[in-house]
Amino acid sequence: MKRNVIIAGLVAVTVVGGxxxxxxxxxxxxxxxxxxxxxxxxxxxxxxxxDDDSRDDxxxxxxxxxxxxxxxxxxxxxxxxxxxxxxxxxAHGLDLDDNRVWEVDVLTRDGAWRQVDVARKGGQIxxxxxxxxxxxxxxxxxxxxxxxxxxxxxGVTLADAARIADERVPGTIGEIELERAGTVWKIEFEDxxxxDDDEDVELWIDRASGDVTLNDxxxxxxxxxxxxx
Numbered sequence: 001m002k003r004n005v006i007i008a009g010l011v012a013v014t015v016v017g018g019x020x021x022x023x024x025x026x027x028x029x030x031x032x033x034x035x036x037x038x039x040x041x042x043x044x045x046x047x048x049x050x051d052d053d054s055r056d057d058x059x060x061x062x063x064x065x066x067x068x069x070x071x072x073x074x075x076x077x078x079x080x081x082x083x084x085x086x087x088x089x090x091a092h093g094l095d096l097d098d099n100r101v102w103e104v105d106v107l108t109r110d111g112a113w114r115q116v117d118v119a120r121k122g123g124q125i126x127x128x129x130x131x132x133x134x135x136x137x138x139x140x141x142x143x144x145x146x147x148x149x150x151x152x153x154x155g156v157t158l159a160d161a162a163r164i165a166d167e168r169v170p171g172t173i174g175e176i177e178l179e180r181a182g183t184v185w186k187i188e189f190e191d192x193x194x195x196d197d198d199e200d201v202e203l204w205i206d207r208a209s210g211d212v213t214l215n216d217x218x219x220x221x222x223x224x225x226x227x228x229x
Contacts, residue, residue: 071122076162076173078123080104083116086125091158094176096190101126104158155207161185165203168214183207 074082079102080091093105102118113131118124156164158176165173171192179186187203200217 071119071124073121074102074118074123075166076102076176077159077166079118079120080157080159080162082118082123082125087114087116087128089114090154092178094158094162094173096120096172096174099172099190105131156185156205156210158185161187161205164205164212165189168203168212169201171201179204 076094076096080094083102083104083106084091087106087108089106089108091104091106095103097103097117100120102120104116104118106114106116108114114128115131116128117126119126161176162173165176165187169187169189169192171189173187174190175188177186178184184207185205187205189201189203192201200215202215202217204213204215205211
């Protein structure tokens, strides 16, 4: 997974619930027993802790051998929240691996990078491991992104971004990452409207204002959403 943020220390983060979304600037839920029903593209609406250096937990083999594991499908937003329960800190990125595992990147209070793997079906924590890809490379953009994540006014969180994306786009979130020095969330999707050209659909969310931009390359135009109060 790409890493866009680096930090040497962490302070408490204020999580924004139900972030306002929309506007014309550029550019989330309780689990059920089954994946969400098909939706149409919505363009109108819109932690602290410590790092555990002990042996990493790894239950992914169990997931591979028991594809019938119980429990309902969990959303990206729920995966982020479960990851932060397991490894408190700031969640700064998410990937969907093989359509079965949510990989959540967490930055801990002492500046350590952790990857938390959460089963998409059932929500079990499969593995937590130190992520060495997050080593500080001295990039100014990375430092700026880190400051934005640890500020008292943290704006739209990763969980917020996941919720907004699920509300706006009838597809499966494939990846969420920080862009533009940590000022926006970029969300990519899989299986949008059941089509395989989902690489052309992106959602951008401004972390400070909550403004959303939907880039739908399938129709060769961008669509801006409206603000939610």
